Amino acid sequence: MGRSILGGVIGVVVGIFLVAISQQFMPNFFDIPEGLDPTNPDDRARLVAMMPMSAQALVILGHVLGAFAASFIAGTISARFKNRTGWMAGLIIIIATITNFVVMGHDMRFGLIDIPLTIFATWLGAKIASRNETIIEL
Numbered sequence: 001m002g003r004s005i006l007g008g009v010i011g012v013v014v015g016i017f018l019v020a021i022s023q024q025f026m027p028n029f030f031d032i033p034e035g036l037d038p039t040n041p042d043d044r045a046r047l048v049a050m051m052p053m054s055a056q057a058l059v060i061l062g063h064v065l066g067a068f069a070a071s072f073i074a075g076t077i078s079a080r081f082k083n084r085t086g087w088m089a090g091l092i093i094i095i096a097t098i099t100n101f102v103v104m105g106h107d108m109r110f111g112l113i114d115i116p117l118t119i120f121a122t123w124l125g126a127k128i129a130s131r132n133e134t135i136i137e138l
């Protein structure tokens with residue numbers, strides 16, 4: 001059980017780190033116009049509406065990579081219940097993805113692409129990890 005918890009924590013931390021790193025590339029695709037404050041809900045809606053497809057694709061890529069990494073790493077480190085542990089770690093990223101979708105006010109098309117791809121990445125990471133032997137011995 002200790003390895004499952006450790007694997008879950010490490011997986012979630014790495015997943016969040018990958019999402020954060022992907023967001024660091026956002027200025028390469030989209031500059032926030034002066035006078036708009038991303039913390040203001042009204043300005044946030046305008047910013048999301050102005051985002052080019054490349055910036056939206058970067059957000060989706062970050063969520064997908066983060067979910068895959070979280071579920072794969074958690075499942076790989078876990079000694080037992082690899083699939084379940086991978087899903088639990090990936091579920092944290094899925095919840096964060098849905099929260100991002102709601103808070104940022106993305107349009108429905110974005111959510112219809114982002115959320116299912118993030119769920120698929122979680123499934124894939126957990127599935128691959130559950131087929132492998134434990135790689136990291138503690």
